[in-house]
Amino acid sequence: MAEGIRLNKALADAGVCSRRRADELVFSxxxxxxxxxxxSPGQRVSPGDKVSLDGRPVRLKEESRESCWLMxxxxxxxxxxxxxxxxxxxxxxxxxxxxxxxxxxPVGRLDFFSEGLILLTDDGELAHRLxxxxxxxxxxxxxxVRPERGExxxxxxxxxMRRGMTLPEGDRLAPVQVRVxxxxxxxxxxxxxxxQGLNRQIRRMCRDVDFTVLRLTRVAEGPLxxxxxxxxxxxxxxxxxxxxxxxxVGLPTGAARG
Numbered sequence: 133m134a135e136g137i138r139l140n141k142a143l144a145d146a147g148v149c150s151r152r153r154a155d156e157l158v159f160s161x162x163x164x165x166x167x168x169x170x171x172s173p174g175q176r177v178s179p180g181d182k183v184s185l186d187g188r189p190v191r192l193k194e195e196s197r198e199s200c201w202l203m204x205x206x207x208x209x210x211x212x213x214x215x216x217x218x219x220x221x222x223x224x225x226x227x228x229x230x231x232x233x234x235x236x237x238p239v240g241r242l243d244f245f246s247e248g249l250i251l252l253t254d255d256g257e258l259a260h261r262l263x264x265x266x267x268x269x270x271x272x273x274x275x276x277v278r279p280e281r282g283e284x285x286x287x288x289x290x291x292x293m294r295r296g297m298t299l300p301e302g303d304r305l306a307p308v309q310v311r312v313x314x315x316x317x318x319x320x321x322x323x324x325x326x327x328q329g330l331n332r333q334i335r336r337m338c339r340d341v342d343f344t345v346l347r348l349t350r351v352a353e354g355p356l357x358x359x360x361x362x363x364x365x366x367x368x369x370x371x372x373x374x375x376x377x378x379x380x381v382g383l384p385t386g387a388a389r390g
Contacts, residue, residue, distance in 0.1 A: 144256020147235025
């Protein structure tokens with residue numbers, strides 16, 4: 133590590149934020165290296181350098197330290213960010229000992245009223261790949277809906293989703309894999325596989341076909357499945373799961389380090 137690493141990667145590896153967010157922090161002038169305002173996210177830093185964010189020191193990650201990867205089953209009414217200006221409970225508030233001592237951040241988001249699988253880590257390199265559009269992994273959701281125009285409207289609505297939709301906001305959606313898992317007095321349970329990372333995509337699609345979303349749960353992401361993990365509970369990923377994630381985004385499957 134004689135030549136150091138990029139500043140945005142160093143911030144992400146230190147658990148401060150994602151690499152994309154680190155770019156924004158640097159460009160806004162909030163990051164200093166050895167007392168001088170950093171000018172570029174690509175600036176090289178080494179463990180001996182003094183890095184600070186908003187005047188607070190950032191402890192650079194030691195090269196030998198193993199990264200932490202957790203899976204959380206996020207309940208509803210939990211914010212999927214590292215902090216919340218409104219003081220609401222966040223996904224990091226659910227992390228127990230010993231992992232709560234790590235500087236973790238969530239990989240991607242689930243909205244306030246959605247639940248299910250979300251990843252937490254301090255591995256900046258792998259998190260960057262997982263959130264980059266080039267490496268976007270498929271995500272599987274189970275969505276309980278109430279068709280406001282009756283069950284007879286479901287077939288046509290699903291056909292529209294499978295062809296690809298254009299939302300009123302102008303967003304063009306890629307085709308979505310969708311099928312009916314069950315139907316009852318509670319509603320119609322759909323399985324939806326998304327290959328696109330558009331904000332609130334499922335809720336906006338359902339809005340436009342007159343489906344009321346009653347429950348939205350992410351049950352899989354890439355090679356990972358939520359399985360029987362209880363709501364609000366956290367578990368570490370196995371070495372095999374981390375290796376599978378690394379393969380999925382084109383990284384070598386050696387030691388899971390940032």
